[in-house]
Amino acid sequence: MPNASEFIGLKNYIELFLNKDFYTALYRSIVWVISCVSFQLIAGLIGALIMDQNFKGRGLVRGISLVPWATPSVLVALMWAWLLDGNYGVINDLLQKLGLIRHYIPWLAQGSTALPSVILANIWQGTPFFAVMLLASLQSIPEELYEAAKIDSANSWQIFWYIKLPFLLPTILITSMLRIMWTANYMDLIYIMTGGGPGSSSMILPVYSYIKAYKKLEMGQGAAVAIIQVVLLLIVVLWYLRLLKKRGRDF
Amino acid sequence: MNKTKITSRLKYLVIFGWLFFIIAPYLWMFITSLKPPAEIYTKTINYWPNNPSIESYLSLLKTTPFIRYFLNSLLVAVGTTVIALIASVTAAFVFSRLPFRGSRGLLSGMLVSQMVPAILLAIPLFLIFNKLSFVNSIVKLILAHSTYAIPFATWTMTGFINEIPRSIDEAAAIDGASPLQIFWHVLLPLIIPGVVGVATYIFIFSWKEFLYALTLTSRTVDRTLPIGLHTFMGEYTIRWDLLTSAGVITVIPVILIFVLGQKYLIAGLTAGSTKG
Numbered sequence: 001m002p003n004a005s006e007f008i009g010l011k012n013y014i015e016l017f018l019n020k021d022f023y024t025a026l027y028r029s030i031v032w033v034i035s036c037v038s039f040q041l042i043a044g045l046i047g048a049l050i051m052d053q054n055f056k057g058r059g060l061v062r063g064i065s066l067v068p069w070a071t072p073s074v075l076v077a078l079m080w081a082w083l084l085d086g087n088y089g090v091i092n093d094l095l096q097k098l099g100l101i102r103h104y105i106p107w108l109a110q111g112s113t114a115l116p117s118v119i120l121a122n123i124w125q126g127t128p129f130f131a132v133m134l135l136a137s138l139q140s141i142p143e144e145l146y147e148a149a150k151i152d153s154a155n156s157w158q159i160f161w162y163i164k165l166p167f168l169l170p171t172i173l174i175t176s177m178l179r180i181m182w183t184a185n186y187m188d189l190i191y192i193m194t195g196g197g198p199g200s201s202s203m204i205l206p207v208y209s210y211i212k213a214y215k216k217l218e219m220g221q222g223a224a225v226a227i228i229q230v231v232l233l234l235i236v237v238l239w240y241l242r243l244l245k246k247r248g249r250d251f
Numbered sequence: 252m253n254k255t256k257i258t259s260r261l262k263y264l265v266i267f268g269w270l271f272f273i274i275a276p277y278l279w280m281f282i283t284s285l286k287p288p289a290e291i292y293t294k295t296i297n298y299w300p301n302n303p304s305i306e307s308y309l310s311l312l313k314t315t316p317f318i319r320y321f322l323n324s325l326l327v328a329v330g331t332t333v334i335a336l337i338a339s340v341t342a343a344f345v346f347s348r349l350p351f352r353g354s355r356g357l358l359s360g361m362l363v364s365q366m367v368p369a370i371l372l373a374i375p376l377f378l379i380f381n382k383l384s385f386v387n388s389i390v391k392l393i394l395a396h397s398t399y400a401i402p403f404a405t406w407t408m409t410g411f412i413n414e415i416p417r418s419i420d421e422a423a424a425i426d427g428a429s430p431l432q433i434f435w436h437v438l439l440p441l442i443i444p445g446v447v448g449v450a451t452y453i454f455i456f457s458w459k460e461f462l463y464a465l466t467l468t469s470r471t472v473d474r475t476l477p478i479g480l481h482t483f484m485g486e487y488t489i490r491w492d493l494l495t496s497a498g499v500i501t502v503i504p505v506i507l508i509f510v511l512g513q514k515y516l517i518a519g520l521t522a523g524s525t526k527g
Contacts, residue, residue, distance in 0.1 A: 078498050
């Protein structure tokens with residue numbers, strides 16, 4: 001059992017900063033966060049606009065949209081590992097039938113496709129939640145605004161651009177902010193689907209921290225990685241708060 | 252066909268596309284779970300089983316400790332929900348109605364736990380629980396999950412209670428009600444929808460939680476569903492019949508919870524965001 005009792009000052013941090021693996025994990029973390037959150041935002045916005053239409057069974061569709069968020073990440077990992085399977089995966093079969101690939105691709109087992117594959121699974125998992133949040137905000141747009149736009153004979157693109165988007169902006173900002181933090185700390189999916197591999201092709205900071213702490217039993221190093229991540233996230237939060245201040249108190 | 256009819260058809264097509272995007276992975280898991288093992292590993296993929304059967308489910312229940320995992324998860328999720336609700340509703344009452352020096356700061360501090368990576372909290376929890384080896388693993392997990400659930404729930408519940416006008420408790424106080432009576436007979440009934448929403452949230456959080464469960468349980472009998480599924484993925488890499496049927500059973504409680512608590516959950520989740 002690890003016996004964490006001796007005080008060693010900043011040694012854990014110095015050791016990390018001298019380690020090349022740390023920088024690789026940091027770089028992949030940034031790729032992971034940016035690509036996950038931006039795609040979730042775009043797809044979530046589309047989903048919210050779809051669900052904002054008037055149609056029968058809207059409540060049900062909204063309810064179903066929350067199911068991926070409530071699904072254990074292990075199950076998400078399992079479903080996507082099965083969809084992406086290199087021998088019997090349905091995604092390979094479909095792509096082959098469409099003529100997009102010639103041979104089955106072992107998506108999770110090769111370095112060049114592992115990270116994009118887990119990003120895809122995460123986008124799927126996070127998008128519907130994003131959509132539900134944005135939908136709530138869309139539905140709080142006062143009816144008068146639409147009526148005024150109709151009188152001015154605005155088309156639906158203008159309504160989106162001049163009414164919906166400005167109204168959504170505060171929700172987009174705060175939801176993206178929370179998503180960034182959540183995605184940066186989220187290790188389950190990658191840990192289960194690839195374990196950070198093959199090699200270190202999908203290693204992000206929280207997985208690196210976990211492996212340091214529990215696989216190599218270097219608890220101090222694992223904690224140091226996590227602390228650095230908190231500091232980095234804090235910078236993002238402070239930047240966000242400054243942005244809010246700059247924009248004044250309009251939201 | 253006139254123009255409005257086409258747009259209406261197009262609309263339903265788009266909605267169907269959105270639903271399909273969400274449901275497809277579940278659907279494929281369900282279809283696979285109905286295939287007899289021999290049919291799963293074929294060169295050409297069948298999009299519907301030739302001979303649908305529940306064979307996978309039977310062998311899952313017979314040959315694996317799946318039921319044990321399921322019950323453990325249920326126990327942990329219910330335990331966490333009960334503890335976190337009791338703690339957070341009472342704390343929220345104090346934060347909202349009986350503020351004390353430093354209570355505002357304490358309340359803001361509750362949000363910090365949302366920012367910290369779970370791994371950072373898991374390491375000290377692991378080291379502390381190691382010293383408490385006599386404590387049952389299920390109890391450890393309930394406590395660990397509560398450390399996350401209570402701050403979040405307190406924050407949300409305080410918001411709900413703050414929305415109830417103070418004039419209501421003042422009226423009750425004039426009638427001679429004690430703070431406890433005001434809490435129990437006046438405020439609590441008014442915030443029930445919020446409580447249901449928060450309870451749903453906590454249950455789901457605990458039901459799907461992975462990292463604490465991974466670090467705090469070591470014996471097979473203590474595993475929760477997520478950890479059970481994770482070991483399955485290691486042990487039965489080539490048994491997709493067991494994996495998919497286990498997956499289907501795991502998702503059932505999630506759907507049940509949604510049928511029951513959906514309305515309140517969405518109201519609770521989105522309350523904060525729209526006020527931004």
